[in-house]
Amino acid sequence: MLAYILRRLGYGLVILIGVNLITFLLFFTVNTPDDMARLNIGGKRVTPDQIEKWKVERGYDKPMLFNEQAQGAEKLTQTVFWERSVSLFVFDFGRADNASGGDIGHQIAQRMGVSLRLTVPIFVMGLLASVIFSLWLVMFRGTRVDFWGVVACVVMMSISSLFYIIVGQYVFSRVAKLAPISGYAGGLDAVRFLILPVCLMLVASLAGQARFFRTLFLEEAGKDYVRTARAKGLTESTVMGRHVLRNAMLPIITSSGSALPGLFMGGLLTESFFGIPGLGSYTIDAIASQDFAIVRAMVFLGSVLYIVSNILIDVAYTVADPRVRMQ
Amino acid sequence: MDLPFKFVMLWTDVVLWVMLLGLGLYVRQVRRDAALRATWRRVFVTPSAMASAVLLGLMLLITLVDSVHFRRALPDVAGGAQAFDTRTESVLDLGLSKLISSRENSYSQPLATHGFSKQAVPPSPGVKPMLDEHGVPVLPARAYPRLSHGGAGLEDPERDWAGDIAVRFVFGGMAGVVVSFLLWTLMCRRAKPSLAGVLQPVAWRSAWITASVLALLIGWGVTLSWGQGYHVFGTDRTGNDVLYMTIKSIRTAFVIGSLATIATLPFALAFGIAAGYFKGWVDDVIQYVYTVLSSVPNILLIAACVLMVQVFLDKHPELFETGLERADLKIFLLCLILGLTGWAGLCRLLRAETLKLRELEYVQAATAFGVSHWRIMLRHILPNVMHLVLITTVLEFSGLILYEAVLSYVGVGVDPSMNSFGGMINQARVEMSRDPIVWWSFLAAFVFMVAIVLSANLFADAVRDAFDPRARVYRPRARAVAQPT
Numbered sequence: 001m002l003a004y005i006l007r008r009l010g011y012g013l014v015i016l017i018g019v020n021l022i023t024f025l026l027f028f029t030v031n032t033p034d035d036m037a038r039l040n041i042g043g044k045r046v047t048p049d050q051i052e053k054w055k056v057e058r059g060y061d062k063p064m065l066f067n068e069q070a071q072g073a074e075k076l077t078q079t080v081f082w083e084r085s086v087s088l089f090v091f092d093f094g095r096a097d098n099a100s101g102g103d104i105g106h107q108i109a110q111r112m113g114v115s116l117r118l119t120v121p122i123f124v125m126g127l128l129a130s131v132i133f134s135l136w137l138v139m140f141r142g143t144r145v146d147f148w149g150v151v152a153c154v155v156m157m158s159i160s161s162l163f164y165i166i167v168g169q170y171v172f173s174r175v176a177k178l179a180p181i182s183g184y185a186g187g188l189d190a191v192r193f194l195i196l197p198v199c200l201m202l203v204a205s206l207a208g209q210a211r212f213f214r215t216l217f218l219e220e221a222g223k224d225y226v227r228t229a230r231a232k233g234l235t236e237s238t239v240m241g242r243h244v245l246r247n248a249m250l251p252i253i254t255s256s257g258s259a260l261p262g263l264f265m266g267g268l269l270t271e272s273f274f275g276i277p278g279l280g281s282y283t284i285d286a287i288a289s290q291d292f293a294i295v296r297a298m299v300f301l302g303s304v305l306y307i308v309s310n311i312l313i314d315v316a317y318t319v320a321d322p323r324v325r326m327q
Numbered sequence: 328m329d330l331p332f333k334f335v336m337l338w339t340d341v342v343l344w345v346m347l348l349g350l351g352l353y354v355r356q357v358r359r360d361a362a363l364r365a366t367w368r369r370v371f372v373t374p375s376a377m378a379s380a381v382l383l384g385l386m387l388l389i390t391l392v393d394s395v396h397f398r399r400a401l402p403d404v405a406g407g408a409q410a411f412d413t414r415t416e417s418v419l420d421l422g423l424s425k426l427i428s429s430r431e432n433s434y435s436q437p438l439a440t441h442g443f444s445k446q447a448v449p450p451s452p453g454v455k456p457m458l459d460e461h462g463v464p465v466l467p468a469r470a471y472p473r474l475s476h477g478g479a480g481l482e483d484p485e486r487d488w489a490g491d492i493a494v495r496f497v498f499g500g501m502a503g504v505v506v507s508f509l510l511w512t513l514m515c516r517r518a519k520p521s522l523a524g525v526l527q528p529v530a531w532r533s534a535w536i537t538a539s540v541l542a543l544l545i546g547w548g549v550t551l552s553w554g555q556g557y558h559v560f561g562t563d564r565t566g567n568d569v570l571y572m573t574i575k576s577i578r579t580a581f582v583i584g585s586l587a588t589i590a591t592l593p594f595a596l597a598f599g600i601a602a603g604y605f606k607g608w609v610d611d612v613i614q615y616v617y618t619v620l621s622s623v624p625n626i627l628l629i630a631a632c633v634l635m636v637q638v639f640l641d642k643h644p645e646l647f648e649t650g651l652e653r654a655d656l657k658i659f660l661l662c663l664i665l666g667l668t669g670w671a672g673l674c675r676l677l678r679a680e681t682l683k684l685r686e687l688e689y690v691q692a693a694t695a696f697g698v699s700h701w702r703i704m705l706r707h708i709l710p711n712v713m714h715l716v717l718i719t720t721v722l723e724f725s726g727l728i729l730y731e732a733v734l735s736y737v738g739v740g741v742d743p744s745m746n747s748f749g750g751m752i753n754q755a756r757v758e759m760s761r762d763p764i765v766w767w768s769f770l771a772a773f774v775f776m777v778a779i780v781l782s783a784n785l786f787a788d789a790v791r792d793a794f795d796p797r798a799r800v801y802r803p804r805a806r807a808v809a810q811p812t
Contacts, residue, residue, distance in 0.1 A: 014615070015615070015618055015619050015622055018615065018616075018619035019619055019622060019623055022619065022620075022623070023623075023631070026631050026632065026635060027631065035638065154781065154784055154785065154788070155777075155781060157784060158725065158777050158780040158781035158784050159773075159777055159780075160729045160732045160733070160748075160752070160776060160780075161729075161733075162732050162733065162736060162752050163752070163773055166752070166755065166756055166759055166769065169759075170759050170764070174760075261624065268626060268733075268737065269733065269736065273756075283627065284737055284738075287627075287630045287634070287737060287738060287739065288738050290634060292631075292634075295627060295630065295631060298624070298627055299623055299624065299627050299628070299631070302622075302623060302624035302627060303622040303623055303624075306621070306622040306623075306624075307622060
């Protein structure tokens with residue numbers, strides 16, 4: 001098992017190199033450091049001196065891939081590619097391109113905690129709610145309850161999450177004044193600010209997930225061992241909870257495991273709508289201000305999380321289903 | 328030849344019309360092939376799918392009418408070359424010219440005759456400004472300004488408004504009922520009673536009901552805004568008719584939904600089938616590429632590409648002549664980006680299916696006969712994975728329309744000058760925090776978007792049920808339970 005995980009990690013490293021190449025090509029071939037300098041200094045008149053100064057300050061004045069002037073190994077390390085891409089592998093994200101030039105690694109560490117406080121409750125409660133709701137639908141399969149439940153799911157799936165957020169914010173914050181409209185505070189106060197976004201995202205994500213789980217459970221519920229379980233005289237809830245749920249676990253693990261990177265990356269929409277200073281709003285601000293250093297760092301972080309969560313999914317498989325062996 | 332206008336072929340226009348051609352060819356194919364026909368019949372016996380098809384058909388029609396663009400010729404300047412208007416219009420704009428021209432100053436509620444917020448009333452010319460006891464001019468009174476177009480025909484809006492609305496409402500309703508009746512007679516002629524006993528009848532009734540409801544709504548929409556009518560959905564901050572913006576957004580949604588899915592197909596098909604068929608190092612390389620692609624957070628990858636496109640467009644102003652052409656090129660490139668970043672899922676699916684298919688007897692037989700790899704993939708494997716492609720394409724459509732709204736919110740969506748649901752929702756975010764709130768453009772975007780996405784979802788479900796043999800197993804046998812034996 002350890003050997004398997006190590007091999008997967010090795011492959012992950014190869015993937016990360018590919019990701020790095022893609023982002024480097026995307027960001028530096030089309031948009032030269034000169035363009036970035038011009039954008040970040042701003043204003044109509046930007047002198048070449050200013051650009052040069054900005055580039056030297058940020059370390060963008062070095063050659064892209066290969067430094068002819070340097071000695072020995074520095075031929076490779078004294079380049080933009082090395083400093084801006086390879087250093088990511090030791091989680092050294094460097095400084096932001098914007099005027100403040102803040103340390104990205106520090107920012108990420110600070111904001112990730114905030115993001116997790118928002119996304120983990122959504123993830124856990126959302127998973128529980130959709131599993132319970134879909135099991136309940138499957139218990140009533142073929143009846144009106146099931147039919148109208150599915151209709152409700154399809155309708156709710158067809159509504160953009162933006163609508164849920166905007167309407168929810170209006171109804172609960174502005175009209176009913178149950179929660180603050182936006183903002184964030186540390187400590188226990190955070191609950192007050194987080195409760196509305198968490199509830200809204202729960203509602204927004206419930207329908208699609210529940211409908212997917214329902215098809216999984218229905219497939220299992222039609223199998224022979226379920227009939228045997230019923231024939232033994234087990235109650236319907238035992239059949240559903242112990243037999244059907246356990247056997248439909250693998251696809252559920254896959255689908256919820258692939259949501260793991262999202263937990264760390266934060267809710268893009270919720271965070272910016274509710275003014276929560278997590279990684280999601282950090283990313284959106286970076287995109288809006290075209291701060292490529294931050295976007296690159298987030299791309300890298302996202303890929304690392306994706307690879308790690310894929311390995312976690314595989315490990316979870318063996319726990320959920322003893323028939324699965326890793327090799 | 329001196330036409331009073333010149334046609335402008337936008338990138339998305341070309342693709343949309345080519346897609347329509349492809350759709351036509353596919354329909355011909357379906358009509359010829361008995362098995363395909365039977366499968367599609369299964370889609371159309373589902374009442375919800377039939378109703379959705381009618382709605383989607385109407386939206387497609389609007390999209391196509393909105394996809395013929397032209398520029399008007401400007402009056403000749405002596406000796407100069409023929410010049411054209413800087414505005415590119417579509418045929419749909421001709422039909423909706425009344426909505427475009429009836430611009431107000433600012434917000435107004437649906438069906439309103441007066442503006443939404445108070446304005447200072449300018450003193451009438453010739454009247455001296457009033458002075459108070461200190462000799463300072465009194466501030467002009469503030470009142471709700473009369474709209475220049477909304478209900479312009481009314482002499483006394485207070486008195487005549489309700490009556491006028493009622494009359495228009497009745498006429499619109501009558502028009503709707505007449506159209507509905509005509510459709511009913513048409514349907515009665517069309518339905519062949521002889522077949523009814525043999526095959527499950529196509530759900531004509533649900534199609535008729537949907538068409539009637541739509542006819543009624545269109546009837547009201549037309550009569551209420553006809554002549555010196557009203558703004559059915561009100562106006563936005565700069566006084567544009569919201570109904571017009573919503574109708575124009577339909578094309579954007581359709582372009583994103585269809586073009587972006589089509590753009591994934593070449594990569595997904597070529598790489599998926601090649602990986603599954605050749606296995607070995609080809610498979611390894613392709614798997615590596617799509618794992619790399621899917622490990623990058625999707626929205627960031629799209630954002631990065633769109634920012635690059637922005638830079639590209641700013642550097643190449645020679646590629647477009649008018650603002651609309653620029654916006655169109657941008658949405659075209661956005662669709663390509665969505666295609667380039669979104670093919671991994673389908674590719675994985677096709678690879679797995681091809682791995683299964685290549686071991687089947689008929690492929691083995693073809694190999695034994697010495698048929699070339701290329702021919703085997705084209706003739707034996709491709710047709711047998713087409714149902715997966717179809718299902719995925721239809722399923723993706725609604726998801727992409729929803730995604731467009733999110734992308735526009737993040738700021739990497741369609742051009743802000745282009746009408747889109749995402750743009751409207753974005754705008755609505757500010758409007759909903761005003762006091763009193765401006766709710767109508769939000770509601771209009773909501774209703775249209777839900778209608779399109781919901782019907783796309785329902786239609787996709789029916790297509791999946793019909794084409795995916797696995798999906799049918801999941802279906803509870805509701806009929807069998809309901810019928811007493």
